[in-house]
Amino acid sequence: MRNRILIPVLSLLFFACNENKEVPVITDQPVSVLINLRDNSKLLGLDQVYQPDSGLFLKASVLKFYLSDISVQDAGGNWKQIKDAFLYNLEEQKTSFSLTIPRGSRKLSFGIGVPAALNHEDPTVYSNDHPYSIQGGSGMHWNWSSGYRFIIFEGRMDSTASGSFNEPFAYHTGQDTLYRRLEFDLPDQPLGITVDLDAAKFFKSLDLWVDSQTHGTGKLGVATVFTDNFVDAFSVAVAVE
Amino acid sequence: MRFLWLLLWSSLCLSCSVSEKPGEKPIHDSLSLRVQLGKQLFFDPILSRDRTISCGHCHQPELAFTDGLPTGKGMKGRILPRNTPSLLNVRQHPYLFADGGVPSLEMQALAPIEDHNEMDILIPQVLYRLRRHPDYPEFFEEAFGREPDGYSLVRALSAYQQSLVSEGSPFDLFLQSGDSSYLSATQWQGWQLFSGQAKCSSCHAGKWLSDFQFYNLGLGDSDPGRERITLLPADSGKFKTPVLRNLTITGPYMHNGSISTLGEVVEHHDRRLGTGLSRDQKEKIVHFLKALTDSVFTSAYNK
Numbered sequence: 001m002r003n004r005i006l007i008p009v010l011s012l013l014f015f016a017c018n019e020n021k022e023v024p025v026i027t028d029q030p031v032s033v034l035i036n037l038r039d040n041s042k043l044l045g046l047d048q049v050y051q052p053d054s055g056l057f058l059k060a061s062v063l064k065f066y067l068s069d070i071s072v073q074d075a076g077g078n079w080k081q082i083k084d085a086f087l088y089n090l091e092e093q094k095t096s097f098s099l100t101i102p103r104g105s106r107k108l109s110f111g112i113g114v115p116a117a118l119n120h121e122d123p124t125v126y127s128n129d130h131p132y133s134i135q136g137g138s139g140m141h142w143n144w145s146s147g148y149r150f151i152i153f154e155g156r157m158d159s160t161a162s163g164s165f166n167e168p169f170a171y172h173t174g175q176d177t178l179y180r181r182l183e184f185d186l187p188d189q190p191l192g193i194t195v196d197l198d199a200a201k202f203f204k205s206l207d208l209w210v211d212s213q214t215h216g217t218g219k220l221g222v223a224t225v226f227t228d229n230f231v232d233a234f235s236v237a238v239a240v241e
Numbered sequence: 242m243r244f245l246w247l248l249l250w251s252s253l254c255l256s257c258s259v260s261e262k263p264g265e266k267p268i269h270d271s272l273s274l275r276v277q278l279g280k281q282l283f284f285d286p287i288l289s290r291d292r293t294i295s296c297g298h299c300h301q302p303e304l305a306f307t308d309g310l311p312t313g314k315g316m317k318g319r320i321l322p323r324n325t326p327s328l329l330n331v332r333q334h335p336y337l338f339a340d341g342g343v344p345s346l347e348m349q350a351l352a353p354i355e356d357h358n359e360m361d362i363l364i365p366q367v368l369y370r371l372r373r374h375p376d377y378p379e380f381f382e383e384a385f386g387r388e389p390d391g392y393s394l395v396r397a398l399s400a401y402q403q404s405l406v407s408e409g410s411p412f413d414l415f416l417q418s419g420d421s422s423y424l425s426a427t428q429w430q431g432w433q434l435f436s437g438q439a440k441c442s443s444c445h446a447g448k449w450l451s452d453f454q455f456y457n458l459g460l461g462d463s464d465p466g467r468e469r470i471t472l473l474p475a476d477s478g479k480f481k482t483p484v485l486r487n488l489t490i491t492g493p494y495m496h497n498g499s500i501s502t503l504g505e506v507v508e509h510h511d512r513r514l515g516t517g518l519s520r521d522q523k524e525k526i527v528h529f530l531k532a533l534t535d536s537v538f539t540s541a542y543n544k
Contacts, residue, residue: 124391134391143351145342
């Protein structure tokens, strides 16, 4: 588990309350979660050239991944799931979602990938808009092994330093052993959560010359390194009142 | 003596056979709407990208739902990596594919449709076609009370495949009745060798002559087999013990179709297991294997 938190304190405007009115009871907190793909500090989009730790210049064409079992912990240490799954899909601009965080929550936790208990279930039992359904899963289901891809990152690389971006790369991870979880502290009354995902870290210790593809089998070691890099690329900032 | 054999084998079957999944009602009724819908879909090339092949392209009824090729051919003649398995009695399988990667017929149906080398079309694209078809929406509504969707599509295909029951081979009739006269004298001797000296029944056990476990038979190809699913190096090259039925029309054999005849299969296992069978004994086992074909079922499709 990792425990990292950045809490930029936002300026807060208070409006004077009418003394004759009751002070509203603050209950559960609606919070938006925005996920930004970055190259170090710069925002990164599809088809933009960037240079990760692998050294080669890349252009991403697909980035999709699951956040799952999004849960909060109360002051008593009890965990409660508040959203079962979100499928990030940069191409379709599905990069944000909303949560209702119960008041008094102390920690937020989510998985990257699909929990083993759900990973091998029948995807056709979900409604079409659910991230685990065939339709809502948008190509994430791996039907030959009855499981899901957890992360898809694809694009082209400039393997000859000619600016031609002539070689494809495709990283598809899955398998129960590659499921990861992250955990963050939550401040009182969070207003919004920004997740930065630093693509510069994705290929640390990997050689795209040698391993330009992984599809979950045969190169489990590569998929494991990529998964751990991907998890390490997360940082979370929570805006508060 | 034969009756004693049957008693022993029956008790072995009871202990080894894989039971149906609890709560799942097998569908035998060929008149069932879901079975009819599944059958229509199974033989309809609407399930392939270029509308040229259906499930029945590889799973041909007259060949016990195989294709007679070493490995299958998908859309545009793309060569598939494995031998096409028979679908007869497939409802008895605890998991599907030679590597056991999929646990149900419903989930299995997704794989060949979406596989690039097979039918090469995404399920949402298939559903788009089905919803705009002049007949299918009403058929789905009658069978499932819902429009064509992922749920109903795979359950229709599953229903049809669950209806493919073949239990009329001489060996099946012998098991059902205890009457050994369903087997010739040579077949009977082959059966005794199969379940005794030849050690075939150490894996080919139970009513369906499969323990549904995974073994590496030393065929020496690059297919990772079960390892692809478990990621365990110890599972490299291991494949599910196949059910033994209708063997006279389902060759070539093994997961990669690399052995052409039943005699060569028996030779391969004899060498691997070191059972030291004589030529005559191997021929008797082959005779027994021929008693596993349900000619009533298969001839109905050949008419």
